Amino acid sequence: MPTRDGASLQERIIALIHERGLAPGAPMPTEVQLMDLLGASRNSVREAVRALRALGIVEIRHGHGTFVGHASLDVLTPSLAFQVRSGQGGGIRALHDLVEVRELLETGLIGQVARTTSPTRLAALDALVNGMDRDRGADRAFHALLYESCGNELVLQLIGLFWDVYHEVEPTLGPPEERTAEIVVNHRRIVAALRARDAEAAREAMRLHFRDVKARIARAKARPLPAPT
Amino acid sequence: MPTRDGASLQERIIALIHERGLAPGAPMPTEVQLMDLLGASRNSVREAVRALRALGIVEIRHGHGTFVGHASLDVLTPSLAFQVRSGQGGGIRALHDLVEVRELLETGLIGQVARTTSPTRLAALDALVNGMDRDRGADRAFHALLYESCGNELVLQLIGLFWDVYHEVEPTLGPPEERTAEIVVNHRRIVAALRARDAEAAREAMRLHFRDVKARIARAKARPLPAPT
DNA sequence: TGCGTCCGGGACGTAGGACGTCCTGCGGGT
DNA sequence: ACCCGCAGGACGTCCTACGTCCCGGACGCA
Numbered sequence: 001m002p003t004r005d006g007a008s009l010q011e012r013i014i015a016l017i018h019e020r021g022l023a024p025g026a027p028m029p030t031e032v033q034l035m036d037l038l039g040a041s042r043n044s045v046r047e048a049v050r051a052l053r054a055l056g057i058v059e060i061r062h063g064h065g066t067f068v069g070h071a072s073l074d075v076l077t078p079s080l081a082f083q084v085r086s087g088q089g090g091g092i093r094a095l096h097d098l099v100e101v102r103e104l105l106e107t108g109l110i111g112q113v114a115r116t117t118s119p120t121r122l123a124a125l126d127a128l129v130n131g132m133d134r135d136r137g138a139d140r141a142f143h144a145l146l147y148e149s150c151g152n153e154l155v156l157q158l159i160g161l162f163w164d165v166y167h168e169v170e171p172t173l174g175p176p177e178e179r180t181a182e183i184v185v186n187h188r189r190i191v192a193a194l195r196a197r198d199a200e201a202a203r204e205a206m207r208l209h210f211r212d213v214k215a216r217i218a219r220a221k222a223r224p225l226p227a228p229t
Numbered sequence: 230m231p232t233r234d235g236a237s238l239q240e241r242i243i244a245l246i247h248e249r250g251l252a253p254g255a256p257m258p259t260e261v262q263l264m265d266l267l268g269a270s271r272n273s274v275r276e277a278v279r280a281l282r283a284l285g286i287v288e289i290r291h292g293h294g295t296f297v298g299h300a301s302l303d304v305l306t307p308s309l310a311f312q313v314r315s316g317q318g319g320g321i322r323a324l325h326d327l328v329e330v331r332e333l334l335e336t337g338l339i340g341q342v343a344r345t346t347s348p349t350r351l352a353a354l355d356a357l358v359n360g361m362d363r364d365r366g367a368d369r370a371f372h373a374l375l376y377e378s379c380g381n382e383l384v385l386q387l388i389g390l391f392w393d394v395y396h397e398v399e400p401t402l403g404p405p406e407e408r409t410a411e412i413v414v415n416h417r418r419i420v421a422a423l424r425a426r427d428a429e430a431a432r433e434a435m436r437l438h439f440r441d442v443k444a445r446i447a448r449a450k451a452r453p454l455p456a457p458t
Numbered sequence: 459t460g461c462g463t464c465c466g467g468g469a470c471g472t473a474g475g476a477c478g479t480c481c482t483g484c485g486g487g488t
Numbered sequence: 489a490c491c492c493g494c495a496g497g498a499c500g501t502c503c504t505a506c507g508t509c510c511c512g513g514a515c516g517c518a
Contacts, residue, residue: 097383108337266460291481
């Protein structure tokens with residue numbers, strides 16, 4: 001008989017997760033069990049599961065089993081990075097869009113952060129800024145910690161996602177152009193505004209930070225070509 | 230001669246796209262050709278391609294071929310919808326986060342829209358508002374048209390994505406609670422502010438719009454359970 | 459008794475072949 | 489000139505077999 005079931009295997013597997021109330025981390029049925037449950041061959045089941053894995057909906061551990069995933073947005077880093085790189089002009093335009101979205105989110109949030117940040121958190125932010133010239137990941141941690149108190153998990157994931165994509169594509173902009181000093185100054189100014197609980201100053205400091213980032217992109221755009229592979 | 234290649238097949242396929250400079254819409258090598266190029270079996274190739282399709286990186290047309298995709302973010306609607314539904318409390322919290330992000334983006338953008346919207350566009354927005362009580366999709370089109378002039382493709386995709394996810398999960402909030410009149414009033418107020426080129430009024434109108442949406446979510450949270458399937 | 463090693467089973471990973479389904483384009487019939 | 493049917497290419501599904509990895513229990517040694 002034909003394999004027309006109306007709903008794709010992927011959707012049926014998702015429905016199955018919801019029916020059973022499987023929480024992230026819970027074990028999924030094995031491939032063989034899914035074959036019976038869905039009435040499909042192992043091959044079809046595997047292809048559907050692979051697609052779900054790409055979306056972060058399930059997590060596969062070789063030799064152990066398949067588990068419900070967290071659907072964290074960072075699984076789509078490759079997708080966004082691909083889209084950015086595919087854009088005409090080496091994706092400079094897409095990169096600019098990306099940074100602009102980050103700016104929108106962060107300048108919109110920093111105001112409420114200024115009113116709620118505890119001294120403990122401020123100290124942690126200071127520590128991250130101090131290590132920023134050595135540790136490349138300190139910048140990411142800084143922005144993540146900044147908005148952790150907002151209680152908005154989605155925003156955290158988005159900002160992390162955009163950071164990852166930017167730093168994956170950034171090397172194609174040309175020479176490293178390390179201006180660590182300026183970056184540190186910018187971040188320090190943000191922390192200072194937060195310590196003073198001055199929302200407007202924090203917003204302005206954040207705008208300055210992104211002004212530098214966008215300037216870097218604009219310089220890359222002016223250049224002819226970033227030396228293709 | 231195990232299959233250890235270091236890089237996954239997916240990554241190698243993506244690399245292949247970049248090497249050949251394939252633009253979105255361009256035809257990909259066939260499955261058989263990919264088998265030779267990557268030195269893998271058809272099964273493995275198919276699984277990798279399926280994963281890329283889930284990410285929107287390739288597009289498959291049965292009986293025709295495989296093509297480079299646009300990696301539009303709306304392919305991850307199922308992923309986000311899954312994540313929202315998986316959250317504890319029926320995902321009410323995640324839904325609130327989602328709307329909050331939309332609010333951040335839209336209130337941040339509406340200001341610059343107010344300064345650039347042409348009369349033609351205003352008329353189109355009016356038409357969409359007028360049809361909003363009949364056409365369910367008019368709301369989506371309204372928000373898309375609003376920010377089209379910003380020239381930020383990523384923002385358009387994100388707002389569309391969030392709209393889709395919200396309206397896919399929204400039915401689980403409980404009874405429809407059609408307050409079309411209020412919604413229309415809110416949108417009309419936004420257009421009025423744009424027509425007056427009053428950025429601050431537009432921002433405020435947008436905030437009011439989202440205040441209503443968040444109120445709906447809060448009412449749903451207060452309710453015990455949204456009647457499980 | 460306690461611990462480290464070995465081995466078996468379970469589950470995912472890869473491979474290769476066969477057949478069905480869908481689309482396109484070409485050629486012949488009307 | 490138009491329509492229909494057919495062949496070929498490409499994706500969709502299924503089946504079988506074997507490899508790889510992880511875990512836990514059995515075994516042997518100290």
